[in-house]
Amino acid sequence: MSPLPEKFTLRPVSPEQVTTVLAPFLARLNREPERHIGYCDDTPEMMVDTLGRMSPVPVDTFRLAFEGERLVGALGFDTDARLGRAWLFGPQVEHEAWHAVADALFTAVCPLLPEHVRELELYYDVRNTRCHEAAVRWGFTSAGDSYVLRFERDGMTGVPHETAESLTPAHHDALKVLHHELWPVSWLTGEQLLEKQDENHRLLVLTEGPELLGYVFAKVQPEFGEGFIEHVAVAERARGRGLGRKLVAAALRWMFSWDEVKVTHLVARAENEPAVRLYRGLGYQVLHPMRAARRPIG
Ligand SMILES: CC(C)(COP(=O)(O)OP(=O)(O)OC[C@H]1O[C@@H](n2cnc3c(N)ncnc32)[C@H](O)[C@@H]1OP(=O)(O)O)[C@@H](O)C(=O)NCCC(=O)NCCS
Incomplete structure (x- = not known):
């Protein structure tokens, strides 16, 4: 030092x-x-x-x-x-x-x-x-690379007109289970996602009867002109059928339905090829290539 x-x-x-x-x-x-x-x-x-x-x-x-x-x-x-x-x-x-x-x-x-x-x-x-x-x-040692991706309002012309349902209590438990399966150690638990829902935080889902096929959690900060997708997930059995793309497109439509929102961001791990290809395919651009590094205390 x-x-x-x-x-x-x-x-x-x-x-x-x-x-x-x-x-x-x-x-x-x-x-x-x-x-x-x-x-x-x-x-x-x-x-x-x-x-x-x-x-x-x-x-x-x-x-x-x-x-x-x-x-x-x-x-x-x-x-x-x-x-x-x-x-x-x-x-x-x-x-x-x-x-x-x-x-x-x-x-x-x-x-x-x-x-x-x-x-x-x-x-x-x-x-x-x-x-x-x-x-x-x-x-500190590396804990993985990721991308901060950016999508501006102009890009919406290329996004399909998808919608998804708002989450109802019938699928609360399924959401918690799927979220925990994918992110057992996350800064936001499934319970916290449910609690955060309000005018500015939206959980959109795709379902088949009682089954939850996937969800996306998006937020807007209209006072700053910003939107953000925090989580998107499709149940393993339902992947590769275009549902992830549908969820992200629906989240983009919801975020840009706010006139104030000019730009949206999200973070994806660099090695998560399905996710990165999905976002890039919809028109997201890499804004920051990022690295996380961690160090234990004591
Ligand atoms: C990422 C995820 C949501 C994609 O959902 P999905 O429904 O399988 O994706 P889609 O079928 O809509 O595919 C959309 C695009 O993603 C890409 N993609 C999807 N699965 C892929 C795979 N296994 N390998 C490479 N690319 C893939 C393709 O480019 C596809 O576009 P195409 O139709 O032009 O080929 C899903 O894999 C998932 O839930 N993963 C675990 C959770 C996760 O990682 N979430 C993202 C955190 S940032």
Whole structure:
């Protein structure tokens, strides 16, 4: 680890600075592929929203690096007690002493991790080579590559006019079973998918009598002009019949039925060839090739 020259200071972030300093800094740097971190947003407004949902709150989990009074770096984390995992937001550094500042931030942030955290995750664009170098130096190892895929409203002209049903209670249990079969350790359980349903979160399904053939879970954030597909799944016995394509097309139709929504994103694991081909076939484009890297704690 490189030592931090004396001209730098590390400080906690005050509640006001979360909105006025931290969010704009993270969002501005995050727009560059060479600095992109997966959990951070590209606009200050979205970043404020994301930071506002964090638990513990950013004043307890972020450290800022200053050269004099100039902000040159930030690092913090979000946690999930159920998974025992923390996701690092950063390191974002704007200084030629990138590695020294990042190392100092990492050293300062690790003692802030709650006890339930047993594993750290970094998620970065593979073009963010400095983050990759820091990950290796800090003992992280690869946990797989993925793509952040983007679909803009203009692409809808090529999407078939598919619809799917809204989920009804008759298929709640089947949904939980299928979701758990496919993602036994997920950041969102089947139960949580059901609870999240509201005007902005939609579960669309394809059924055959009592059988659930597949589902897609999509959300919109009209205030940010964004939509997102979080999960799509087809029961194994029903795959290869065009149902996945039908579900994603129906989700796109629902998301773009909101006039405010201009763009939608989703994340797919790079090795998940059926899923990647399905999305690319509908017109999704790769925005960020990503890598997840993890490190156990203790
Ligand atoms: C990904 C998944 C939803 C696809 O569902 P599906 O109903 O089998 O897909 P479709 O029949 O609609 O196929 C759509 C396209 O996907 C691609 N595809 C589907 N299965 C494929 C396979 N086994 N190998 C390669 N490509 C495949 C094809 O390009 C196909 O287009 P084509 O008609 O031009 O050949 C399904 O495999 C699944 O549920 N997998 C497990 C959960 C999962 O990985 N979800 C995605 C998380 S990002």
